[in-house]
Amino acid sequence: QQPVQSPQAVILREGEDAVINCSSSKALYSVHWYRQKHGEAPVFLMILLKGGEQMRHEKISASFNEKKQQSSLYLTASQLSYSGTYFCGTERANDYKLSFGAGTTVTVRA
Amino acid sequence: ETGVTQTPRHLVMGMTNKKSLKCEQHLGHNAMYWYKQSAKKPLELMFVYNFKEQTENNSVPSRFSPECPNSSHLFLHLHTLQPEDSALYLCASSQVGTSYEQYFGPGTRLTVT
Numbered sequence: 001q002q003p004v005q006s007p008q009a010v011i012l013r014e015g016e017d018a019v020i021n022c023s024s025s026k027a028l029y030s031v032h033w034y035r036q037k038h039g040e041a042p043v044f045l046m047i048l049l050k051g052g053e054q055m056r057h058e059k060i061s062a063s064f065n066e067k068k069q070q071s072s073l074y075l076t077a078s079q080l081s082y083s084g085t086y087f088c089g090t091e092r093a094n095d096y097k098l099s100f101g102a103g104t105t106v107t108v109r110a
Numbered sequence: 111e112t113g114v115t116q117t118p119r120h121l122v123m124g125m126t127n128k129k130s131l132k133c134e135q136h137l138g139h140n141a142m143y144w145y146k147q148s149a150k151k152p153l154e155l156m157f158v159y160n161f162k163e164q165t166e167n168n169s170v171p172s173r174f175s176p177e178c179p180n181s182s183h184l185f186l187h188l189h190t191l192q193p194e195d196s197a198l199y200l201c202a203s204s205q206v207g208t209s210y211e212q213y214f215g216p217g218t219r220l221t222v223t
Contacts, residue, residue, distance in 0.1 A: 002152050030210065041114075041200065041214035042153075087153065089212075096141060096206050097166055100153035 001026060003090045005101035012078045012108045020073040020104045022088030031064050031071040032089040032098060035082075042087060045073075078108045112136055114215035116201050122221045123191065131186040131218045133201030139213070141206045142184040144176060147198040147217070159184060160206055191222045 003024045010018050022031060030049045034042040046055040048064035048071060055062050059076045075082055085105045089098035114135045123129050135142060144156040158166035159178040173195075175187040184201055198219050202212040 032211070034214075041216045044211040044213065047210055089153075091210070096160070096204060096210055097155060097158055098212070099155070102150070102152045 002099045003088055003101045005086075005088055005104050007104060008102070009105040010107070012075070012082075012106065014080060014108060014110055015077050018075045018078065018106065020075070020086050020088075020106075021070060022072070022090070022101055023068075023070040024090050024092075026069065026092055028064075028066065028069055028090050029093050030091040031062075032091070033062055033071075033073050034087045034089060034100075035084045036087065036103075037084040045086075075106065078106075080108050080110065082106060083108045114201060114203055114213050116199075116215035116218050118218060119216065120219045120221075122223060123188070124223055125191060125193070127191075128187070128189040130188065131199055131201075131220075133184040133186075133215055135182055135184075135201075135203035135213070135215075137203055137205075137213060139203040139205045140181055141204050142178060142181070143202040143204075143212065144184065144186055145200040145202065145214075147200055149197075153200070157186075188220075191220075193222050196220055196222045 003022050006021050032047045033045040036042040045057045061074045064071045085103040087103045088101045117132045141160045146154045156170045157176045177185040198217045200217045201215040204212045
């Protein structure tokens with residue numbers, strides 16, 4: 001079953017912060033975050049394997065709340081290069097098969 | 111070539127045609143995937159090959175036929191497609207057992223007329 005992402009879209013000015021949420025109705029083994037720029041392939045950002053684990057990619061960080069079956073991606077002091085569509089991919093078991101959310105389109109303006 | 115490559119990048123085909131999409135990974139990975147990405151829809155996992163064996167087929171119509179001759183190559187054979195099959199088809203690979211991050215190719219933009 002596919003996770004639910006929110007919001008669907010967000011517009012930021014450079015330097016502003018944003019949070020993207022990813023929720024699942026089932027227990028999760030891991031959460032992956034990817035970013036896809038227009039016309040390009042999705043690019044891996046980070047994976048969270050343990051409950052409460054927080055990871056970081058540049059100034060982008062994420063948390064995983066196993067009990068709540070959700071993950072959040074934090075865009076801090078956003079840069080123009082952060083624009084793109086962010087997808088969470090959830091893995092229910094240790095089986096390397098991901099279900100992706102619908103994506104959150106982030107637009108960062110100067 | 112590095113990473114994951116896909117050919118062709120664009121494909122227009124009629125509903126009665128037969129075509130194939132090709133994916134090649136240069137990362138030494140042991141698992142490969144086909145995904146379908148339609149406008150305003152989540153990425154849909156179609157097929158998974160782990161160590162060249164198909165381990166997942168998410169109820170994909172038989173007009174899509176995958177082939178994985180070795181751990182570096184993956185094909186998606188297409189025949190008698192429908193207009194709703196028009197989408198971006200992405201290939202990905204990963205190294206199961208050590209790292210789960212998936213590396214995606216640039217995709218093939220398929221249009222069925």
